[in-house]
Amino acid sequence: MNTISLAIHGGAGTLVKGMMTPELEAKYRAALQLALDEGYKLLENGGTAIEAVEKAVVLLEDSPLFNAGKGSVFTATESHEMDASIMDGKNLNAGSVSLITGIKNPVSLARDVMEKSEHVFLAGEGAMQFAKELNYTFESPAYFYNELRYNQWLEIKDTDSFQLDHATKKDAKFGTVGAVACDQYGNIAAATSTGGMTNKKWGRVGDSPMIGAGNYANNKTCAVSCTGSGEFFIRGVVAYDVSCLMEHKGLSLEAASDEVIHKRILEINGDGGLIAVDTQGNIAMPFNTEGMYRACKSSSGKEEVSIYK
Numbered sequence: 353m354n355t356i357s358l359a360i361h362g363g364a365g366t367l368v369k370g371m372m373t374p375e376l377e378a379k380y381r382a383a384l385q386l387a388l389d390e391g392y393k394l395l396e397n398g399g400t401a402i403e404a405v406e407k408a409v410v411l412l413e414d415s416p417l418f419n420a421g422k423g424s425v426f427t428a429t430e431s432h433e434m435d436a437s438i439m440d441g442k443n444l445n446a447g448s449v450s451l452i453t454g455i456k457n458p459v460s461l462a463r464d465v466m467e468k469s470e471h472v473f474l475a476g477e478g479a480m481q482f483a484k485e486l487n488y489t490f491e492s493p494a495y496f497y498n499e500l501r502y503n504q505w506l507e508i509k510d511t512d513s514f515q516l517d518h519a520t521k522k523d524a525k526f527g528t529v530g531a532v533a534c535d536q537y538g539n540i541a542a543a544t545s546t547g548g549m550t551n552k553k554w555g556r557v558g559d560s561p562m563i564g565a566g567n568y569a570n571n572k573t574c575a576v577s578c579t580g581s582g583e584f585f586i587r588g589v590v591a592y593d594v595s596c597l598m599e600h601k602g603l604s605l606e607a608a609s610d611e612v613i614h615k616r617i618l619e620i621n622g623d624g625g626l627i628a629v630d631t632q633g634n635i636a637m638p639f640n641t642e643g644m645y646r647a648c649k650s651s652s653g654k655e656e657v658s659i660y661k
């Protein structure tokens with residue numbers, strides 16, 4: 353049987369040890385552990401990589417601690433606009449949604465775009481119409497309300513600035529969630545979901561729903577989910593770049609991930625991190641920020657739940 357492995361993230365940023373209360377830190381660790389355990393259980397019971405990454409991301413979306421699903425940040429117009437994507441490394445099937453509101457689990461809608469539409473990427477009103485046709489229930493804004501995110505927004509709402517999530521320093525906050533998995537059949541998959549940036553406007557879309565930028569999976573190489581300054585991750589085509597370095601330069605998963613996060617993306621001033629797996633079940637989780645909420649587990653014995661460097 354192929355090595356099975358799962359890695360998840362809940363965003364990167366200036367997460368410095370000691371800046372959080374022990375109680376809050378325990379909550380983050382518990383939320384990561386739950387998503388890891390449930391996703392991994394699925395893999396152990398013969399589930400596919402796609403099922404496992406969706407399950408793990410759904411649980412992270414349902415937690416108000418992360419900037420995705422419940423707990424998504426506020427836009428400039430006091431709403432929530434969420435983005436998500438999913439990709440199957442076995443056949444390069446992919447689905448993405450962007451600028452959606454009211455949907456409890458954007459990653460599941462992305463999976464439905466992949467499996468139940470002829471398309472890869474649906475946005476805004478159209479994506480929500482697609483959800484209606486599939487009988488999705490829409491949550492009220494109250495479901496997504498979170499006091500911390502609201503206060504973050506109040507601080508900058510009448511300014512031109514926008515903000516990433518999860519940090520002690522205002523200008524360096526990321527909070528997207530993601531998962532990558534390798535199943536017992538040797539297939540890999542990736543999923544990413546986000547509320548984007550606080551106070552974003554003009555229909556701003558980040559890297560998370562963009563196949564190749566914030567999310568990518570290909571059995572030939574790797575499955576990758578990113579978190580960080582989305583504009584830079586789009587320009588760096590980060591997830592696909594890791595895959596390219598493996599395919600065309602023969603780098604290992606770890607070397608390719610490190611090259612992109614510690615060199616290439618830094619050269620254009622991008623900050624953040626990524627999680628990645630390959631079909632051998634290897635895992636990489638590099639980041640160039642102070643910390644990244646992350647966790648991983650594999651049948652080769654690796655297990656970790658971490659926040660700081």
Ligand code: ASP
Nearest residue numbers: 526527528558579580582
């Ligand atoms: N990459 C996401 C975005 O730019 C933000 C994040 O990772 O928290 O929308």
